[in-house]
Amino acid sequence: MSRLNPANVTLAHEIISHYPKKKSALIPLLHLAQEQDGYVADDAMEHIAELVEVTPAEVLGTCSFYEMFKRHPVGTYMINVCTNIACQLMGGEELLHHAEETLGIRPGGTTDDGLFTLEDVECIAACTEAPCLQVNYRHEYRLSTDDFDALVADLRSGKRSDIPAHGTLGTVRQHIPADRRAGIRHPDDEGTPAWFASRQPAES
C-alpha cells in the first residue's frame, strides 16, 4: 500500500537514533510498517531502505526471513494456534482442527469476510497453560472447543476491544528523553568510558 506516513517517519527517526548503526533499526521499522498497514507493503520496504540507507533488496532479504512479517494483507484477527509438543499433549491439534472446521479455512488461509486468518504455530511460551493460542499475538489459555467458539463469537461482535489490530505490537513505546541519554557508541568510537576507567583499581 503505502510508504510510512509523516508521524511514523518521525517515529522511525527516533527508533534509528537508538542504534549505533542504522540497519539495526530494520526489524523495528518493519514492525512499524506492519502496524501502519496491517502488513509490510512493498512501498514501505522501499521507504525503510531509504531511511536506514540500504537497498530495498536487503530490506526484503531480512523481511522474508521472519515469520511475523506478512507481505500481503491478513484478516483483522490472526489466530495462531500452538500445536507444539506441550500443546499437542493437551489437545492443541484437536483445537486447530476445530478452528479449521469452525472458520472454514486451513492454516494460512483467511475467511471470505476478511475477519480471520488462521495459523498453525510453534511454541508461544505458555506451555503450562496448554492448549493455547494467540489473537494478534495476545494470549488465550487452556481453551476447550467451546471456549474457542465463544472467543470467535466475541471477536465477531466486537467485544474484544483489548485486542488491537494486526501489526500493533506493544501499545507502549520506549522513549528516551534527549537529556537522559547516555549516548550511543558507534563501533569505531574507541576508548574506555571515563567512569569505568576511573573506578577500576590501579594496576600494579
Next chain:
Amino acid sequence: MSTHTNDYVPHAPGYVDNEGPKVVTSRFPYEDSFTMERSLATGGYEGLKAALAKSPAEVAQEVKDAVVLGRGGAGFPAGIKWGFMPNIWPRYLVVNGDESEPGTYKDRLLMERDPHQLIEGCMIACYALGLNQCFLYVRGEMPLAHERIATALNDAYAAGYVGKNVMDTDVSIDIVLHWGAGAYIVGEETALIESLEGNRGQPRLKPPYFPAAKGLYYQPTIVNNVETLANLPWLMVNGAEAYKQMGSEASPGTRMLAVSGHVKRPGVYEVEQGVVSFRELFYDDNFCGGIRDDNELKMFIPGGGSAPWFFEDQLDVPMEGRTVGAAGSMLGSGALVVMDETTDAVKACLRVVRFFARESCGKCTPCREGTSWEEKVLQRILDGHGRPEDIDLLLEIGSNISPGTYPVAAFGDEGLEAVPFPPKQTTICPLGPSSVAPITSAIRRFRDEFEAKIDASSDDAAEPVGAAAGGH
C-alpha cells in the same frame, strides 16, 4: 510516577508459589509486580545501588564467586563468560529474551511480571563490564512483555536508574528495547546478533567462536539470558556467600522450571538447583502432585525440545546441569514436558522434529535437508505408509547431521560412554543436531511402536515419500 497504561491486561498465568527460597520470583505474588511503585517498595534497585558502591571489577568477581550459571540452555557460568571479553571498546550487552524453545515458559513471566528486576540486572552487568549500551532483545510474539518493559524503561529513565548519570553518579548506560519478528534460530547467540544488526537471523560461521570476543558489529559482546540477569539484583544485595547457600555446590541458586504436559498441576516453579529430583517435582504435592489420572509416566523431556528424552529410570536424578548431563541429556532452558502412558511415541517424536524442520534457517545443508526428511519419513510412518527400512533411514539421516553414537538416556550405559553431550555436528549451530535427540530417544526406547506402525502399513507403502507427507 508510573506511566503504565496496561494494567487491565491479565498476568501471564502459570506461576505456582511453592515453598522454598525465592530469588527471581519474589514479587510474583503481587498483582502490580510490574510497576515501579511495587518494585521500589520491595527493594527494587537496591542491588544496583549496592553494585555502584563497589568497583566494576568487584561486581564481576562477585558474579564469578557466586557461580551464576547461564539459564538460557548451555548452563555456562556467566562470570567466566564475562571474563572472555578482551579490553576493547566499545563493547555491548545483548539480552536474549527470544524465548522459544518448545516447552520453555519462564523468561516471558520474568519480563511481563517483573521488568524492573530485569532492567536492574542489565544495569549491574553493564556496570561490571564497563558498557555504555545494552540491547534487550524481546521475542516479537510477546507484545505484553514489550509494553511492560517499555513502560518500566520509561519510568526508570525518568527516575534516574537508567541513562545519563545513573543514581546521581557519573555512570551512564543506555538500555534499548529491541523486538524480534518470529524466528527460533535467533536464540542462537550469533544469529541473535545478526538479527540485531538488521539481517536474516542466521548463525555466523565459526570461528570466531565467542561473541565475547567478536559479537555485535564485530565488537566484544556479551549475550546473557533474561533469567540469568534477573538473578543479579538479589546477588548484589545478599552477596555470593548467601547465594551459594541455595542449590548444590556445582549449581548454586535457584532455577525457574516450567512443567507442562500430563501432570496434575502444570506450572512454573522456582526451585533450588540440584536439590529437588524429577520425581519430587512431578509427584510431590508441593509441586505438580503426580501424573494426570494417576497414569503411568512414559517419558519426559528434561530441558526443552532439543533435549534427549528421559524415562522412569532417570526420575531420581537431581535437577542440575551436571547430573542431568551425566545421565545423557540436559536441563537446557528449564522446560520439562511430561508424557504419560497414553502418549504415542511416534507422534510426539514427529511433532518435536517438525519444529526443527520448520525452524531450520536453511544455511547448512545437513540441517536444511535432513530435518525435513526426518519429518517426512516420520509422517509417513504415522500415516500408515512406513517401510521396514525407515527406522534405519531415520537413524542414518540423524547421523549425517550429528555423527557418531548419540548419547541419549534411552541408550543405557553403552551410549553414554561413547561420546559426551553435546554431540558432534556437521552444522554451524546445534539446531539440526537437536532434531536427532527425539528420534534416537524414541527409536531406541520404543522401537516396537515404530515397528508395529510399519507392520500395519498398507500395501501402498511404495507411495513416494513427498506425496505421503504433503508439506507445509
